[in-house]
Amino acid sequence: MCTESGGDPAPLGPDAGNAAGGNGVEVQPRQKILVIDDEEVVLDSCRAILADGGYDITTATDGDEGLRLAAELSPDLVFVDVKMPGLPGMEVLERLRSTDPTIVAIVITGYATVSLAVEAMKRGAFDFLPKPFTPDEFREMTRRGLERRTEVLAQARDRAAAEAAGPVPGAGAGPMAPVPCRVLGRWEETYDTVSLALDPPPGWQGFRPGQFNMLYAFGIGESAISISGDPADGGRLLHTIRKVGKVTESLTSLQRGDVVGVRGPFGTPWPLGYAAGRDVVVVAGGIGLAPLRPAIHELLANRDRYNRVLILIGARTSADLLYPEEIQEWRGRFDVDLQVTLDSATGGWRGRVGVVTTLIPRAEFDADQAVAMVVGPEIMMRFAAAELLHRGMSPSRLFVSMERNMKCGIGLCGHCQVGSKFVCRDGAVFGYDEAETMFQVREV
């Protein structure tokens, strides 16, 4: 480890601690930067480049030391090398973000590839700096990272103030007013599906797995999109969007830095509390994995609260499979039974082929007490429900998420009304005892 302070204090430090100096002049605390890289020459360069910037610079030569220093120093900005001996950089990044979602992390690597950059963004990196970099590039990245840190801390303060003031739907602007949010990152999940990481709206108080936001593509229109990220990651809002019409076409073509309108979160959550102490069966078909992903994150983060956890995933082809790296990670756990099946495959595929419902008869769970959460096209949900009921599961322990032309999100406009229910307000998560009759009403 190496720590040093360089140059004069930053004249306009973002973390306005307002510590009073002995001469009566307000002195801004120095911003703290941690660089984790196994190459001493890189660490030396970083220190030299920022020496005159007025920062506290600390360096670490491996991931474990980096994490220890991060916990000790609470840095504003962390640079992490992807490829290091010992703990891999991606793992360091994930642990940093899970410990403190407000930490701004930038990944540096000599193995710059698009897929690596995408992976880093998915794991919460703010940006990506390929080696070798020039002093100007490093200074610019530092400036942007610290600027981001300023925003994140301001949002955290807003959130705290909003929490103290009580619930603020739509950030005080009313539930129908979209709040402009910046796109922090964008990556393609499949050929027709994109994930957007958004800067949460001011006053954002998080969401519960199963809830959705109304996303407004300015000048085009609004669409109900489920929240697909980890509920524990308060620093950004993740949405996975499939191109199916004009609005989603426009949303999926947004780029980093663009602005999108956000209203929400709306809708009922998955019954994760009710599922505690029971077997949990998650059945996802196609894009249906997106609204289930927050629930999976929560199940796995609190794994000891549940009995068996089964995740059954169906996709059209291997090219349509969402979140393949994450699926691999989940499958690697010893406490999860995860199965993937494709509707269609070429000769090179080594896994299962068949519709997702064919996984249910052989899945090992106790139907007398298990809870199931199912999302996919309605016909898939109907067949999946039939298999689960055939296994002896009660309809009251089977939950589905419906999607029916939601327009307002608050049960006002009636576009999503099915019988006496408004899907946006009373759902979108419903118990199957309710949903079964709703399924019989055809979509218009």
Add this chain to the structure above:
Amino acid sequence: MAAQDPSSPPVADLLAAHPFVVGMDESQVRHVAECVSRVEQFPTDQVIFRSGGVARILYLIRRGDVALEVPAPGGGTRIVGTLHAGDALGWSWLFPPYRWAFDARALSPTEALVIDGEKLRQCATTDHELGYQVVWRVAREMADRLQATRLQMLDVYGERR
């Protein structure tokens, strides 16, 4: 193809543990056991049978995974379904013209009980009670696969039209 491991349990015990015979009475299971000719091992990628070949065997998969394949338009193969431990592979031995309709290929090291289909057919003809049990199982399997195939054909995850 490899011979059965001499240390493995008797074929009758292996058969009794397979879901295909669950619900049959002891004498029926014994009759089916008399039709088991061997236990076969198939290494990964071994072709078990080819479409158009004479179908004489019912395979009861004990472990492993098997792909049912057809030649894809434009070359290569398309997997139309996979079968796994506990599944029965092949029913073309039951109905004329006794020809396989698909290729079957082991996706992972696979072990199956090999049942002489012709012999089982004869047993089923002379013992209608056993015949009913066998045909009922095949019919249930066919109904399940037909339903799954319909869903596959619907392309439920495809673009909404």
